[in-house]
Amino acid sequence: MKVSIFVKRSVSILAVTSMLLVSACSSGTKEEGAEGKEERQAIDIVLSNAGRKFPPGMDENNNPYIDYIRENTDLDIKLITPPADGYGDALNVIMASDDLPDMLLSYDANWFESYVRQKALTPLNDLIDAYGPNLKKSIPEEAWKVVTVDGKIYAIPSLNPIPGNEIMFARKDWLDRLGLKPPTTLEEYKQVIRAFAQDDPDGNGKDDTFGLILQENLGRTAPFIGAWGIQRGQWTKRDGQLVNSSTLPEMKEALSYLADLYQEKLIDPEWALNKMANVDEKVASGKVGLFSGNWYDTRGPILTNQKNDPNAEWITLEYPTGPDGKQGTWGNSYVAGFNVIPITSKHPEAVIKMLDFMIGDGYRTLMLGFEGEVWNMEDGKVVTNFDEHNKHIYRLTLGEAIVPFDSEVSRERLDSLGMEFKLNEIVNKINEVAIRNQYLGVPTPGMGKYAPKLSKMEVEAFTKIIIGQQPVDSFDQFVEDWKKNGGEEMTKEVNGQ
Structure with a gap:
């Protein structure tokens, strides 16, 4: 399905995005070394990498954090990361192509609204009821209202963990x-x-x-x-x-x-x-x-x-x-990002399953990093190894794609940056008076x-x-x-x- 857009397209962005789509899209793969095993559902997702760098030998589809999601969801996930500069334009180019991914993350509410109006996005109410218990638990009603049009939910919102600046x-x-x-x-x-x-x-x-x-x-x-x-x-x-x-x-x-x-x-x-x-x-x-x-x-x-x-x-x-x-x-908006599923997706339920894991059992690891490697518990507190934290910073491309509201993990992360900075105390004071x-x-x-x-x-x-x-x-x-x-x-x- 080809969706019309009303923005000027960039030839350079189209070229880069086409390469990304060609290299990232696949129809389904068997687990390596598991001859005859049932094929995993394959989904392609588009996220912003925000210019983050990968350690040598790694990239967006070859690193332990995306492997962590694959293993825990039994999905063959391919990640597409358009250049940080011009990310919004790249999303429009992708939406105008004949081979759409299964999910895109946009940070632009007007972009979201325009594709809802073009009927280019999948309504998600039934899918969330069937496959998204953690999504329902972790996202408040105020945030669902932001992504609901005429009673239908058209995006899984990624929330803003900070109430105001x-x-x-x-x-x-x-x-x-x-x-x-x-x-x-x-x-x-x-x-x-x-x-x-x-x-x-x-x-x-x-x-x-x-x-x-x-x-x-x-x-x-x-x-x-x-x-x-x-x-x-x-x-x-x-x-x-x-x-x-x-x-x-x-x-x-x-x-x-x-x-x-x-x-x-x-x-x-x-x-x-x-x-x-x-x-x-x-x-x-x-x-x-x-x-x-x-x-x-x-x-x-x-x-x-x-x-x-x-x-x-x-x-x-x-x-x-x-x-x-x-x-x-x-007071910041409840919603920071819009995870949408194009109407052409063959596996929208797989996207919901993935996001449900990422906001649920997977969130701590995706946000903090691997325990014992990036952080450890000491006296009941998360203590971060900042050298490892910086090496693993690319994980936040996944960790920030779907953020729950008022998460204990987010609070632990702020304390781990140094109790002397009083970050949680400051966030609490903001929350008391934030005007939304x-x-x-x-x-x-x-x-x-x-x-x-x-x-x-x-x-x-x-x-x-x-x-x-x-x-x-x-x-x-x-x-x-x-x-x-x-x-x-x-x-x-x-x-x-």
Whole structure:
């Protein structure tokens, strides 16, 4: 079956993908040395290898982890890994071919929705009931809603194990030097930010510190916006209807707070140009004492800063509390990836069996590596051999293809990276206040048509308000423009109108 697509195809991607398909596809094989034994079902699956390297002598189809799945499922699995660059385009080329694989993993909700609409994907409800007990147990209802269209499930979702990215960090040694307590309210945060910008918190006699650092495209603002109980670009309930949080009066209040900080010269003046690497460098170099960091930054720029300055002591803060006592940060979508089965697959049940093993009994090994080789249990804790962990990192192509929700294995993995980094403690704090999108369906046609343009419009309007190029009241015009340029149509769609 040839499925039409509406994207421009890349000749180079087509050539590479064709080679992958030719080399990987097979119709079924007998187990080596088992003459006369019943043939294993053969399935071809497409995953993203994310540019990971294999040890010498190994590749995606010749390594102990894919052998581990084959042996435990009695399936002849062939893995296809298109180049990491252009992975999405490669999936479209594969879907347009005459020889489709049995499963593909996409990270693009719009891609998923478009192929559901083209009737190119297999409905999975009955297959999951028959062959997926671990899938049913490990994936919550909220995630199934994201992959369900008109009552039919069209993908096995791979979940996001981290509830959100951002949490507030501060230099405790700077707070102590200035006689300040860790801030909790927005006003207390402003006082600390002002002191860190103006009162020489590092004691070097120079005006060389920032009160607060942000990132391009409104990055690192989530905990401040969360003090009004919302997040940018999400759908939230008001009077029984879903509305876009970026258009609410609360967003105007949040922008006004950030604009005041900028006007007082308390925010890094280069913030609108800062990429993540710039933020990390400024934190590591000791220019920053308070910022909204990624949950893993205790192993990144904060650790580098502590190595550069042995006196640097960092703590996590309570999220800033807003005027109505609210706190919040960006909550990640439940679903990170979409494992789909083309309608042409001859063995869809085999795919479900494979995924059920990978999310069930196989998950610990696929995520952590082989016990006794990559990790060991010591005093009831997983202790990782980092040299072996790095050698076996290619296993995550399989381990991250199907991730359960709130898995004990994921928690053990974070602790194994070093208890001193407090990663699980940080993830727990994020989970307590994470604000998630309340629209759980697949992207609507209007989202595919208007969302990119509206998102760009939003970043430009909000940035200009914060840096003072536009008054805060220009927010009202942004809302009108948002509605006229497709926002009103999307609002009707998400409310089923």
